[in-house]
Amino acid sequence: xxxxxxxxxxxxxxxxxxxxxxxxxxxxxxxxxxxxxxxxxxxxxxxxxxxxxxxxxxxxxxxxxxxxxxxxxxxxxxxxxxxxxxxxxxxxxxxxxxxxxxxxxxxxxxxxxxxxxxxxxxxxxxxxxxxxxxxxxxxxxxxxxxxxxxxxxxxxxxxxxxxxxxxxxxxxxxxxxxxxxxxxxxxxxxxxxxxxxxxxxxxxxxxxxxxxxxxxxxxxxxxxxxxxxxxxxxxxxxxxxxxxxxxxxxxxxxxxxxxxxxxxxxxxxxxxxxxxxxxxxxxxxxxxxxxxxxxxxxxxxxxxxxxxxxxxxxxxxxxxxxxxxxxxxxxxxxxxxxxxxxxxxxxxxxxxxxxxxxxxxxxxxxxxxxxx
Amino acid sequence: xxxxxxxxxxxxxxxxxxxxxxxxxxxxxxxxxxxxxxxxxxxxxxxxxxxxxxxxxxxxxxxxxxxxxxxxxxxxxxxxxxxxxxxxxxxxxxxxxxxxxxxxxxxxxxxxxxxxxxxxxxxxxxxxxxxxxxxxxxxxxxxxxxxxxxxxxxxxxxxxxxxxxxxxxxxxxxxxxxxxxxx
Numbered sequence: 001x002x003x004x005x006x007x008x009x010x011x012x013x014x015x016x017x018x019x020x021x022x023x024x025x026x027x028x029x030x031x032x033x034x035x036x037x038x039x040x041x042x043x044x045x046x047x048x049x050x051x052x053x054x055x056x057x058x059x060x061x062x063x064x065x066x067x068x069x070x071x072x073x074x075x076x077x078x079x080x081x082x083x084x085x086x087x088x089x090x091x092x093x094x095x096x097x098x099x100x101x102x103x104x105x106x107x108x109x110x111x112x113x114x115x116x117x118x119x120x121x122x123x124x125x126x127x128x129x130x131x132x133x134x135x136x137x138x139x140x141x142x143x144x145x146x147x148x149x150x151x152x153x154x155x156x157x158x159x160x161x162x163x164x165x166x167x168x169x170x171x172x173x174x175x176x177x178x179x180x181x182x183x184x185x186x187x188x189x190x191x192x193x194x195x196x197x198x199x200x201x202x203x204x205x206x207x208x209x210x211x212x213x214x215x216x217x218x219x220x221x222x223x224x225x226x227x228x229x230x231x232x233x234x235x236x237x238x239x240x241x242x243x244x245x246x247x248x249x250x251x252x253x254x255x256x257x258x259x260x261x262x263x264x265x266x267x268x269x270x271x272x273x274x275x276x277x278x279x280x281x282x283x284x285x286x287x288x289x290x291x292x293x294x295x296x297x298x299x300x301x302x303x304x305x306x307x308x309x310x311x312x313x314x315x316x317x318x319x320x321x322x323x324x325x326x327x328x329x330x331x332x333x334x335x336x337x338x339x340x341x342x343x344x345x346x347x348x349x350x351x352x353x354x355x356x357x358x359x360x361x362x363x364x365x366x367x368x369x370x371x372x
Numbered sequence: 373x374x375x376x377x378x379x380x381x382x383x384x385x386x387x388x389x390x391x392x393x394x395x396x397x398x399x400x401x402x403x404x405x406x407x408x409x410x411x412x413x414x415x416x417x418x419x420x421x422x423x424x425x426x427x428x429x430x431x432x433x434x435x436x437x438x439x440x441x442x443x444x445x446x447x448x449x450x451x452x453x454x455x456x457x458x459x460x461x462x463x464x465x466x467x468x469x470x471x472x473x474x475x476x477x478x479x480x481x482x483x484x485x486x487x488x489x490x491x492x493x494x495x496x497x498x499x500x501x502x503x504x505x506x507x508x509x510x511x512x513x514x515x516x517x518x519x520x521x522x523x524x525x526x527x528x529x530x531x532x533x534x535x536x537x538x539x540x541x542x543x544x545x546x547x548x549x550x551x552x553x554x555x
Contacts, residue, residue: 094470095469096442098447098469101447101448101451102451102454113444114440114441114442114444114492114494115442115492116440116492116493116494117494119492120494131493131494131500133491133500133504134491134492134493135489135490135491135492136442136470136471136472136490136491136492137472137488137489137490138470138472138473144489147507148504148507151506151507151510152503152507155506157503171454172447172450172451172454172469175454175459175461175466176450176461176463176466176469177466178461179461179462179463179466180463180466180467227487227511227512228487228488228489228511229485229486229487229511230435230475230476230479230484230485230486230487230488231479231485232429232479232480232482232483232484232485233480234480235467235473235476235477235480236467243485244485247431247485251511251512254512255512358472359467359470359472359473359476360470360472360473360475360476360479360488360490361476361479361480361488362472362475362476362488362489
């Protein structure tokens with residue numbers, strides 16, 4: 001179990017977790033249908049936000065700016081010493097600065113294309129002496145990075161972990177998803193009968209975690225358990241039986257029990273197969289009564305940032321005692337009778353599950369909890 | 373002490389030649405990018421030396437790979453399909469533009485239902501391989517972890533895949549020293 005000490009989301013909906021949470025709560029979406037139904041961060045606003053950290057934005061790519069910006073504010077909020085050898089950085093990204101492949105001339109140097117180099121730039125910004133860990137596990141990376149933080153701290157290798165997720169949209173990524181025919185031309189509709197695919201989104205997000213001593217009953221928000229499981233079925237499509245996700249759910253629930261679940265924050269990309277697969281897994285795990293939401297219609301699928309962004313927003317909802325509504329859902333569109341929430345509702349539950357699934361057949365489930 | 377019960381070191385980039393010596397029929401192999409082929413072949417050798425049937429479902433096995441260049445080798449191929457004036461994005465190439473697809477290919481071939489994870493590091497590090505593989509043993513019922521360094525970039529193949537087991541009587545101790553020796 002590890003404790004959340006600080007967090008920040010950098011997205012088109014705002015440059016702090018609070019701004020993002022308030023926007024989502026009031027039903028705002030950053031997906032611009034006139035711009036190809038994607039969610040992009042305004043570059044001049046981003047560099048202005050970045051310059052407030054005291055560094056010069058021109059030295060950093062937009063992805064690095066978003067990651068550093070988010071980490072800067074999360075670290076500040078947490079009050080930890082990010083330059084300590086007892087602090088580790090864990091970076092989550094799927095494609096890093098891949099857009100540089102398409103640019104014959106750029107000012108950043110040939111190493112900038114490597115994910116470990118991006119990670120190093122982030123940890124160097126904070127003068128952290130440790131070599132950062134980099135998780136690149138497709139769309140579940142953001143949850144895997146948090147599980148990695150938990151494992152490292154439970155083994156007492158570090159006292160603090162700064163988890164930073166980020167991906168930006170380039171021609172490379174957008175064209176690929178287009179070629180897969182998985183993009184929706186309109187704002188996505190998770191779990192709805194009329195869903196036409198996903199929207200891609202840009203974000204950088206960070207969470208600072210602290211090591212938790214046993215028998216310490218400090219109030220706060222905790223990552224209690226996590227599991228990763230593979231479908232062993234297909235590299236680009238989810239298993240029809242939801243095998244990997246079901247196994248991950250069972251593994252987490254066996255450790256923590258099923259009581260007091262306030263809600264389940266699904267992956268809910270709004271592709272036909274993903275949403276159906278999640279519904280099957282939830283049904284197999286006996287979780288049909290628990291409120292379910294997807295946050296994809298607010299910010300799009302933010303790839304390597306998704307696990308971090310959606311965990312933060314869901315933690316804020318848990319902390320306020322509410323369940324955020326799932327935007328875009330009207331007519332039930334999966335075979336199982338899952339309980340998709342469309343209005344903001346109060347909850348007395350003190351825990352929630354976060355689910356993610358990705359290419360390569362991987363699935364991750366996290367369980368978070370509020371202690372009072 | 374956990375043991376390395378089998379390992380395979382692959383530096384030769386003639387991957388199709390190695391595939392043919394295996395005398396298996398797995399047509400999916402020919403669709404894979406070079407990183408996946410390399411990781412697949414090394415894993416195949418490890419499972420073969422352990423005398424295991426790929427068709428047996430494995431819930432006690434996790435998979436943790438690491439490399440330096442992610443999927444850049446294939447990313448550069450995909451990039452040539454989206455050039456201005458010659459824009460035909462290939463879904464067959466795009467699917468391999470993620471580092472962890474190799475873990476998916478190996479999981480499918482060997483019916484591995486445990487964790488699959490992919491980490492990126494600036495260079496081969498026995499210490500990081502141990503830390504990340506140890507983490508995967510946290511998974512419920514995980515008795516062994518197929519782990520290693522799977523690097524393939526610009527015709528340079530640099531792969532070491534190891535099976536690490538919790539309760540094995542025989543094998544090399546899973547230590548930095550031993551890993552560096554077999555690398």
